[in-house]
Amino acid sequence: MIKLTPKQDKFVKTYLLNGGNATQAAISAGYSEKTANEQGSQNLAKLSIKSAIEKHQKKSNDDYIWSKADKLKKLELLIESCSKVDDEKGALNAAAAISAIKEHNLMQGDNAPAETNNTHKIINANDTEW
Numbered sequence: 576m577i578k579l580t581p582k583q584d585k586f587v588k589t590y591l592l593n594g595g596n597a598t599q600a601a602i603s604a605g606y607s608e609k610t611a612n613e614q615g616s617q618n619l620a621k622l623s624i625k626s627a628i629e630k631h632q633k634k635s636n637d638d639y640i641w642s643k644a645d646k647l648k649k650l651e652l653l654i655e656s657c658s659k660v661d662d663e664k665g666a667l668n669a670a671a672a673i674s675a676i677k678e679h680n681l682m683q684g685d686n687a688p689a690e691t692n693n694t695h696k697i698i699n700a701n702d703t704e705w
Contacts, residue, residue: 577623582606586618587627591635650675 579587582604590600597615606614618624653675 579623579627583618583621583624584627586615587624587631590615590619590628591631650678 586600586604586606589603590597593599593603597619598612599615601611601615601618602608619628653671
């Protein structure tokens, strides 16, 4: 990958921070206000700048999105801390622990109802079978 100049690097960072306004990013990076629109367009067409923008966006997405394992670990820590028992008060936050357990089960696919067998044999009072 080609190394960006300090001005190009500033353009990339400003472009990402301002929501994708190339003209304003060019001005902020030090390009002339008269040519900022053109310079912004030209910068976005440069492979090295496009690549830097994509790299930063991917890193931001990776940092923002938790994996399922990360989420489950956070829920487990929450369950553990909310389930601690105080000698006088009992469970410190039982409602939060129950909620976290439910969410954990949902993420793990453990939310299906348990299969039960509710069949009963009805015996007539006149039958001798017990």
